[in-house]
Amino acid sequence: MAISTGSDSDEVLSEINITPMVDVMLVLLVVFIITAPLMTNAINVNLPDTETTVQIQEPKKPIVLSINAEGKIYLDKDEYSLEIIQQELESRKAADPELRLNLNADEAVNYGTVAKVMVLIEKAGIDRLSVVTETGG
Structure with a gap:
């Protein structure tokens, strides 16, 4: 889309205004920052008791x-x-x-x-x- 400068010449201004695009990106960034902690799947699980199996031997003390x-x-x-x-x-x-x-x-x-x-x-x-x-x- 061409924008007219309103002057007497019929020249068309062909610059892209990036301010609205930056505003949209900042709003999306804020939305992602707020919703990211909510997307973690931290489910509390009560684990069952089982019999002891083979123990992994800890390395000896130096x-x-x-x-x-x-x-x-x-x-x-x-x-x-x-x-x-x-x-x-x-x-x-x-x-x-x-x-x-x-x-x-x-x-x-x-x-x-x-x-x-x-x-x-x-x-x-x-x-x-x-x-x-x-x-x-």
């Missing part, structure tokens, strides 16, 4: 290797020296091939100590290692 600020190494809560920690990790890995290890190192400990321990963990064949940190603000 072993915690901690290094305190003085550089002392603890495996769970037992203290070990740097020289024998690899043998202890190897024996635990042999007993449990799926061994997981959490490494907790104090932020004040020397980086070299942590690096040496990580190399010993790798030499012991442990490939499931988590380095535990603390998130703060």
Whole structure:
């Protein structure tokens, strides 16, 4: 549809006014926002009781290797020296091939100590290692 500008020339203005289209789209958006929560199918169901079946085994808790600020190494809560920690990790890995290890190192400990321990963990064949940190603000 052509719109006349009302001037003396017989030129036709061929621009599309998109304001009504934007208004319609905004109204549709508001309608969808209001009706979307009503369209969820949250049905409360009272489930029946049954007999227990095979339980899924939870993964074992990881072993915690901690290094305190003085550089002392603890495996769970037992203290070990740097020289024998690899043998202890190897024996635990042999007993449990799926061994997981959490490494907790104090932020004040020397980086070299942590690096040496990580190399010993790798030499012991442990490939499931988590380095535990603390998130703060």
